[in-house]
Amino acid sequence: xxxxxxxxxxxxxxxxxxxxxxxxxxxxxxxxxxxxxxxxxxxxxxxxxxxxxxxxxxxxxxxxxxxxxxxxxxxxxxxxxxxxxxxxxxxxxxxxxxxxxxxxxxxxxxxxxxxxxxxxxxxxxxxxxxxxxxxxxxxxxxxxxxxxxxxxxxxxxxxxxxxxxxxxxxxxxxxxxxxxxxxxxxxxxxxxxxxxxxxxxxxxxxxxxxxxxxxxxxxxxxxxxxxxxxxxxxxxxxxxxxxxxxxxxxxxxxxxxxxxxxxxxxxxxxxxxxxxxxxxxxxxxxxxxxxxxxxxxxxxxxxxxxxxxxxxxxxxxxxxxxxxxxxxxxxxxxxxxxxxxxxxxxxxxxxxxxxxxxxxxxxxxxxxxxxxxxxxxxxxxxxxxxxxxxxxxxxxxxxxxxxxxxxxxxxxxxxxxxxxxxxxxxxxxxxxxxxxxxxxxxxxxxxxxxxxxxxxxxxxxxxxxxxxxxxxxxxxxxxxxxxxxxxxxx
Numbered sequence: 088x089x090x091x092x093x094x095x096x097x098x099x100x101x102x103x104x105x106x107x108x109x110x111x112x113x114x115x116x117x118x119x120x121x122x123x124x125x126x127x128x129x130x131x132x133x134x135x136x137x138x139x140x141x142x143x144x145x146x147x148x149x150x151x152x153x154x155x156x157x158x159x160x161x162x163x164x165x166x167x168x169x170x171x172x173x174x175x176x177x178x179x180x181x182x183x184x185x186x187x188x189x190x191x192x193x194x195x196x197x198x199x200x201x202x203x204x205x206x207x208x209x210x211x212x213x214x215x216x217x218x219x220x221x222x223x224x225x226x227x228x229x230x231x232x233x234x235x236x237x238x239x240x241x242x243x244x245x246x247x248x249x250x251x252x253x254x255x256x257x258x259x260x261x262x263x264x265x266x267x268x269x270x271x272x273x274x275x276x277x278x279x280x281x282x283x284x285x286x287x288x289x290x291x292x293x294x295x296x297x298x299x300x301x302x303x304x305x306x307x308x309x310x311x312x313x314x315x316x317x318x319x320x321x322x323x324x325x326x327x328x329x330x331x332x333x334x335x336x337x338x339x340x341x342x343x344x345x346x347x348x349x350x351x352x353x354x355x356x357x358x359x360x361x362x363x364x365x366x367x368x369x370x371x372x373x374x375x376x377x378x379x380x381x382x383x384x385x386x387x388x389x390x391x392x393x394x395x396x397x398x399x400x401x402x403x404x405x406x407x408x409x410x411x412x413x414x415x416x417x418x419x420x421x422x423x424x425x426x427x428x429x430x431x432x433x434x435x436x437x438x439x440x441x442x443x444x445x446x447x448x449x450x451x452x453x454x455x456x457x458x459x460x461x462x463x464x465x466x467x468x469x470x471x472x473x474x475x476x477x478x479x480x481x482x483x484x485x486x487x488x489x490x491x492x493x494x495x496x497x498x499x500x501x502x503x504x505x506x507x508x509x510x511x512x513x514x515x516x517x518x519x520x521x522x523x524x525x526x527x528x529x530x531x532x533x534x535x536x537x538x539x540x541x542x543x544x545x546x547x548x549x550x551x552x553x554x555x556x557x558x559x560x561x562x563x564x565x566x567x568x569x570x571x572x573x574x575x576x577x
Contacts (some may be wrong), residue, residue, distance in 0.1 A: 089304075090268045090492060093212045097212070099266060103291045114289050115142065115175050118265050119149030121287030122206065122239060125263050126154060129235065131203035133160040133467060138176075139209040140167035145176035146239050147208025148183050149183055155188060163190045166209060166225065181332075199232035205259045208239040212269055214271050217253035218244050230258045236261045240444050241272060242280040250274025251457050253332070258282075262569040265289045270299055273492045274459055274481050299460070299490040302532045309529075310348055310519035318350035322518025323384030325353050327402055328391040328554060329360035336418070337391025338364055339504050340511040341371045343386075346559035347515030347533070355379050376402065381409040386435075386517040390420025391507040399423065407433045413523050417510040422446060423446050428470075436473040436527045438510055444476055460490055473511075475527045477506065483527045491528040495535025497543035504552025509534045512559060536562040 091099065103109040111140065126134060136151050138144035146163070151161045163183065169192065172180065181189060185246065190301070191197070199205060207229065209222060218226065226244055229236060236259045241247050244256025247269040260282040266289055271277050272378060313320060324344045329337030333533075337360050341352040352371040354364050361373040374380065379402065381387075389406045393399040404421045407430045414435035421439050424430045425446035437447075445452045450464060454461045456478070463476040463484035471486045479498075483491040513530035517523060537558035541550045544558075 088301055088303050089294060089299075090270050090273060090297070090299045090301050091266075091297055092270050095295075095297055096212065096266065096269065099291055099294065102293070102295070107268070107292050109290060109292065112178065114291065115145050115149055115179065117289035118239075118287065119232030121265065121289065121304060122146065122150040122237065123153040123157065125285060125287075125542040126150070126159070126206070126237060127157060129204065129237075129261070131159065131235070133202045134162070134204050134206055135197065135199060136161065136163045136203040136206040136228070137209050138163060138165050139211075140165075140169070140172040140176060141211055141213070142173050142357055143239055144208050145173060145179045147206055148176065148179040149575070150206065150208070150239070151188060152179070152183050152186060155186065161188065162202065163188055163196065165190060165192050165220070167193070170236045187495065192562070196227065196374060199228055202234070204235040204237055205229055205233040206237050206239065207243050207259065208245040209257075211240050211246040213246065214246060216254060222456060223255055226255055226257050235260050236282075238281075240264050241269065242277070245280055247271040247276035247277070249457055250277040250459070252276045256280045261285060263287055263445075266291050267294065268301065270492065271495055273301060273480055274454075274482075278494075280482060298488050299492065301492050301494060302528060304566065305569065307529065307532075307569075308517065309567055309574065310521060311564055312348070321348055321350035322386070322520065323351040323353065324349050324511075324514045324518045325355060325380070325383045325387045326391070326514075327355045327379060327387065327389040327406060327516030328393060328507075329354065329364075330392055330399075331357055331359045333392030333394065334360040334363040336507045338367050339387055339507040339556060340388060340391050340514075341368050342553070342556045343508045343559060344515035344518065345370060345496045346556050347352060347512045347530075347563070348560075349515040349518040351384070353383060360452045362475050365450060368509055373426060379405060381521040382411070384412065384518065386413045386415065386514045388415040388417065388510050390417040391510055393419045395419055395422055403430060407431075413517050415514050415517070417506060418443075418573075431470045431472060433472065433521070436474045436475055436513060436523050438477060438497050438506065438513070440477040440506065460484070464488065464490060473527050475509075475531060477509075481531050483524070483531060489524060491531075493528070493531040493535060495532050495539060497535070497539050497542045497547060499545070499547040499550035499554065500535070500538040502552060503537070503551065505555060506554050508552050511556075533559060533562050533566070536565070552566045
């Protein structure tokens with residue numbers, strides 16, 4: 088599903104109105120119908136609507152009229168200077184006034200808790216800075232007193248491009264957004280304010296292609312398992328991973344690749360780790376660090392658990408300079424690359440978390456968190472490598488400018504080893520013939536989905552990386568049959 092920036096959304100609306108002849112009031116009415124339908128679905132008999140002076144407020148005012156017509160007890164509080172309201176907002180305000188609606192102006196003294204639901208139509212997708220004092224006061228009251236909250240298009244206070252919340256934003260139970268999801272709504276911390284994200288179509292007749300998208304469980308193409316095949320059909324993965332103090336990284340790597348469908352796994356590691364692999368993952372073959380076969384298989388993964396030493400530096404340089412296959416670079420390989428950027432000259436994907444990306448770029452971690460898309464995309468273009476920037480919702484960027492925002496996952500995955508699982512999973516997909524960028528996007532999605540499944544079985548506190556690997560193949564079967572839970576309501 089395409090995901091839009093606020094600029095792209097404005098252009099979609101402009102094309103619909105100016106080139107396709109769709110009246111802007113009709114778009115607002117359709118948005119209002121989407122809001123009203125959702126409120127009625129939630130069974131609310133009374134609604135308090137905070138409406139601002141922009142088109143977001145106009146959506147809320149139109150929804151108030153439709154809810155009144157459906158028998159809902161509606162109270163509207165208009166916030167802002169009425170004389171500075173947008174044209175369509177004023178028209179809907181006038182219609183509401185003619186219906187003798189209960190409207191107050193800039194008066195927030197009513198008891199929020201008396202209403203079944205609060206509708207937040209204060210500030211829309213154009214916010215680029217922190218709210219002022221009046222809005223902060225209203226938001227704080229909504230967050231403390233409301234029984235249920237529905238935000239119109241986006242929760243008031245969030246940046247719909249970057250995902251920032253500037254320290255204060257409405258905590259919605261449901262956010263009804265229009266046409267397509269906005270980038271920032273899928274990124275943290277904004278996503279923590281969204282609640283359930285509902286997308287409502289409002290009559291915009293066409294969508295121009297966007298470079299940003301999300302996977303939502305529909306139309307996902309997995310590697311095909313053929314009836315006439317053998318292990319060579321599904322590719323070979325070489326892992327240069329593990330060290331005597333981090334043997335588990337190599338085991339998790341290999342198990343994830345096998346669970347994703349790879350035909351054969353070779354783990355190039357130390358003698359001690361090889362013994363651990365033989366006892367815990369007997370399906371894998373092993374080789375020794377001093378004899379890396381740079382022509383082996385279909386994809387090479389380097390970095391998981393190798394540590395930082397002169398030996399590991401030599402291995403990273405040898406792999407990046409001599410390997411002609413795609414490379415997945417993870418963990419300590421990234422820290423070594425941060426020391427020497429010339430090593431980032433390969434066909435493949437890097438999988439840094441925020442701090443590793445900070446070392447690679449020299450950017451402050453807080454800046455990266457607030458600029459996930461730009462950071463990943465700039466690095467991908469500069470070094471001609473796919474970047475999977477890991478966070479609660481990861482961003483995957485290609486050198487050609489494509490962006491995927493992954494929304495699967497759970498706090499249960501905040502454990503050591505989950506990155507090793509992801510690297511192995513991506514490699515398993517590449518080994519079966521997937522494009523590197525596509526494998527990174529799908530790998531992130533499957534990894535998060537497997538984590539969700541593990542949390543469902545084990546609880547959010549007890550999930551281990553090995554639990555995630557055990558659910559990879561089950562998650563893929565769910566996707567194969569298109570029966571996984573949907574992250575969006577359409």
